[in-house]
Amino acid sequence: MSRTPVTVTVTGAAGQIGYALLFRIASGQLLGADTPVRLRLLEIPQAVKAAEGTAMELDDSAFPLLAGIDIFDDAAKAFEGANVALLVGARPRTQGMERGDLLEANGGIFKPQGEAINAGAADDVKILVVGNPANTNALIAQQHAPDVPAARFTAMTRLDHNRALAQLSKKAGVSVSDIKKMTIWGNHSATQYPDLFHAEIAGKSAAETVGDQAWLENDFIPTVAKRGAAIIEARKSSSAASAASAAIDHVHTWVNGTAEGDWTSMAVVSDGSYGVPEGLISSFPVTTRNGEWEIVQGLEIDDFSRARIDASVNELAEERDAVRKLGLI
Ligand code: NAD
Ligand code: LMR
Secondary structure, rough: OOOOOOOOEEEEEHHHHHHHHHHHHOOOOOOOOOOEEEEEEEHHHHHHHHHHHHHHHHHHOOOOEOOOOEEEOOOHHHOOOOOEEOOOOOOOOOOOOOOOHHHHHHHHHHHHHHHHHHHHHOOOOEEEOOOOHHHHHHHHHHHHHOOOOOOHEEEOOOHHHHHHHHHHHHOOOOOHEEOOEEEEEEOOOHHHOOOOOOOEOEEHHHHHHOOHHHHHHOOOOOOHHOOOHHHHHHHHOOOOHHHHHHHHHHHHHHHHOOOOOOEEEEEEEOOOOOOOOOOOOEEEEEEOOEEEEEEEOOOOOHHHHHHHHHHHHHHHHHHHHHHHHHOHH
């Protein structure tokens, strides 16, 4: 283990997801068992003390791969030299807040963070936005980092992808590892489209194998798309360990590559593929190799899928227009 440590910046470090995420990063699950990591944590001033507590626990875990921890309340400092940036900290929606209020509040967070990444992150920085509304927050940050290739800004739909794998595995009575080519299209919101027509179980179409269109339409799709709300209802708090786990999966797959004959779901900057307007950060089926992603091309999209992809992409376009109106991009 002679490698130079990789610098990983995590925002919202004192939050629920931060608490589940940081220990897994420090133990080597994000980048691999031979890659030391240096953590740079960003919090708002009121939460720095709590982040210090988490840092004490990270120290107490004596992780051999953890090369150091620094805590900041200043984005410019936190993103200095970042090779990987996990943007988790965001203002959650509270009672009475409209979508526009949330977009405005988070614009105030993701604009300066995009600028800080532009100014100080490492040349090879890879960015994952987890904080909601994740796709549009990623768009805001990306628009304020003109010197960073747009492809480095991604948003998380891997949790939705994993939720879809879990629901399908239960229905089909197979292991999640028997399922390949799952796709989440669109926005990380209730309009997302989890696609079983291209997913495969033992090499055959998952939709055909299950052979139950009513389940697919009335059970599978809404269960996956509304799982976040169901978790909030049950836990009285939003998903945290599963979200952290998905963030680990997202970056691990991005860095280490997708398996032959499989792909993953990532929200990435559209190049116009599948009719998704260029520039929107939308979830697609992607393969990854040598630290770069590529949208899977040439999939046939039938009318059922087309309508659902369009609905979610339209929502993304509306969010983009709303943040544009607010002067955030
Ligand atoms: P949380 O409220 O427990 O923690 C958020 C933390 O972010 C807090 O400690 C807060 O102080 C910090 N924070 C706020 N503004 C900040 C700023 N400007 N800079 C740095 N830190 C800041 O929330 P959580 O449960 O950890 O969730 C974090 C976000 O992730 C929420 O927006 C949530 O909706 C989202 N989320 C996304 C997914 C996904 O699949 N994309 C899944 C689950 C949760
Ligand atoms: C989730 O999907 O669990 C999170 O994005 C929380 C939410 O608000 O749905």
